[in-house]
Amino acid sequence: MTSSAEPVSRAERKKLELRREIIDAAFDCFAERGYHATGIADVATRLGIGHGTFYRYFQNKRDIVDHVVDELVARITGALTAENAPDAVSTLAEYREQSARIGESLARIFGEDPRVPRLLLFEAPGIDRAMAERILDLFDLAAALTAAYLSHGVELGYLRADLDVDNTARAINGMILGSAITSLRTPEDQRALSEAVRRVMYDGIAS
Amino acid sequence: MTSSAEPVSRAERKKLELRREIIDAAFDCFAERGYHATGIADVATRLGIGHGTFYRYFQNKRDIVDHVVDELVARITGALTAENAPDAVSTLAEYREQSARIGESLARIFGEDPRVPRLLLFEAPGIDRAMAERILDLFDLAAALTAAYLSHGVELGYLRADLDVDNTARAINGMILGSAITSLRTPEDQRALSEAVRRVMYDGIAS
DNA sequence: GCCGAAACGGAATCGCATGTCAGTTTCGGA
DNA sequence: TCCGAAACTGACATGCGATTCCGTTTCGGC
Numbered sequence: 001m002t003s004s005a006e007p008v009s010r011a012e013r014k015k016l017e018l019r020r021e022i023i024d025a026a027f028d029c030f031a032e033r034g035y036h037a038t039g040i041a042d043v044a045t046r047l048g049i050g051h052g053t054f055y056r057y058f059q060n061k062r063d064i065v066d067h068v069v070d071e072l073v074a075r076i077t078g079a080l081t082a083e084n085a086p087d088a089v090s091t092l093a094e095y096r097e098q099s100a101r102i103g104e105s106l107a108r109i110f111g112e113d114p115r116v117p118r119l120l121l122f123e124a125p126g127i128d129r130a131m132a133e134r135i136l137d138l139f140d141l142a143a144a145l146t147a148a149y150l151s152h153g154v155e156l157g158y159l160r161a162d163l164d165v166d167n168t169a170r171a172i173n174g175m176i177l178g179s180a181i182t183s184l185r186t187p188e189d190q191r192a193l194s195e196a197v198r199r200v201m202y203d204g205i206a207s
Numbered sequence: 208m209t210s211s212a213e214p215v216s217r218a219e220r221k222k223l224e225l226r227r228e229i230i231d232a233a234f235d236c237f238a239e240r241g242y243h244a245t246g247i248a249d250v251a252t253r254l255g256i257g258h259g260t261f262y263r264y265f266q267n268k269r270d271i272v273d274h275v276v277d278e279l280v281a282r283i284t285g286a287l288t289a290e291n292a293p294d295a296v297s298t299l300a301e302y303r304e305q306s307a308r309i310g311e312s313l314a315r316i317f318g319e320d321p322r323v324p325r326l327l328l329f330e331a332p333g334i335d336r337a338m339a340e341r342i343l344d345l346f347d348l349a350a351a352l353t354a355a356y357l358s359h360g361v362e363l364g365y366l367r368a369d370l371d372v373d374n375t376a377r378a379i380n381g382m383i384l385g386s387a388i389t390s391l392r393t394p395e396d397q398r399a400l401s402e403a404v405r406r407v408m409y410d411g412i413a414s
Numbered sequence: 415g416c417c418g419a420a421a422c423g424g425a426a427t428c429g430c431a432t433g434t435c436a437g438t439t440t441c442g443g444a
Numbered sequence: 445t446c447c448g449a450a451a452c453t454g455a456c457a458t459g460c461g462a463t464t465c466c467g468t469t470t471c472g473g474c
Contacts, residue, residue, distance in 0.1 A: 167399050171400070171407050195371070
């Protein structure tokens with residue numbers, strides 16, 4: 001279920017492996033020096049390959065940044081949805097636990113590796129209109145998930161009946177976004193920050 | 208008190224005027240097409256001047272974006288501090304009013320003109336390390352102001368005594384940031400969104 | 415070991431935006 | 445009206461980085 005047809009040939013595997021290494025190297029470069037400041041040659045040099053080789057794996061510079069972002073988006077949506085269906089819980093305690101769990105994994109993805117917020121929030125939006133839209137789509141997706149989560153809480157009676165789920169979802173996601181950005185400078189007190197977020201949230205939305 | 212020495216000569220005034228028009232045109236271009244996608248020639252053409260003239264007013268491309276950002280930062284810090292000293296209020300009602308007022312003016316700056324969030328949040332961070340730092344500095348400044356504001360509320364007893372002012376300030380600013388980003392796609396329900404933010408805030412932090 | 419195909423590398427190409435500069439125009443004062 | 449200074453202009457020089465392309469190397473099968 002992970003992938004349709006596993007490549008068997010030895011060469012095939014090597015190829016896929018290099019392809020992956022290129023994506024990783026590009027991620028590094030883009031996050032460190034910025035998209036516009038890194039040349040294809042930089043990415044190639046980092047791997048010790050000729051930069052002509054790059055073009056055997058990707059169409060062009062724009063192409064690869066899409067793949068890099070694909071990966072990050074997949075990682076994030078994975079964390080957001082994995083075993084975290086909004087209707088998987090049915091007690092208040094479980095509900096809070098789940099929210100803590102989601103917060104944890106998001107904080108891990110964004111907080112443990114500063115390259116992630118730096119690329120997604122700082123570099124990507126300035127690349128292109130299309131890329132900016134992708135990032136906004138990601139925000140919308142997150143907002144929709146959070147809203148579904150809140151809706152469920154309202155239905156179960158854990159949250160205020162008059163809660164404006166859509167806008168509150170955006171507000172909450174904004175707090176998380178703020179945490180991610182803060183983590184760029186202050187990777188330390190991630191814990192205290194997410195505690196503050198949760199505190200604002202729950203003392204605010206609990207019925 | 209606005210400026211030290213007013214230029215008198217007719218020519219001087221013309222010069223300053225053009226200088227301003229260049230900044231405005233650059234702002235337009237950078238926000239619409241993006242910093243990297245706009246050339247000096249684009250800015251010049253928009254004003255109907257030769258692009259060589261541009262260099263009589265600004266050192267280079269990097270120079271002007273700094274001036275554009277200067278202006279926006281000034282506008283924002285102005286809104287944040289003008290007649291909004293955290294200790295200017297002494298009743299809960301006034302306190303809420305002030306928070307509403309600050310929220311209003313921020314929402315106006317960011318919401319009324321999508322170029323502002325687009326440039327500050329989407330374009331600027333990807334220009335440069337230095338520019339990214341400037342944006343982070345702006346966040347830090349805002350966090351400090353919000354924190355001071357919260358501290359005052361705690362002292363007066365309006366807010367929870369155990370409030371983690373610094374981190375809560377970041378969380379709150381995150382909500383505002385989220386609103387600004389949302390406004391890029393949905394300029395309509397700005398009202399409902401800021402109401403949701405205030406609701407989360409007050410029902411969360413009031414003692 | 416030999417061969418053909420596929421992968422690789424990096425010199426060469428190409429386009430483009432920045433920044434310069436020398437000729438031209440504008441303008442204020444005499 | 446004339447003059448010199450300052451402002452303006454856009455053709456040009458430059459540099460840089462993305463992409464191409466072809467000679468070279470590697471590799472798997474025989």
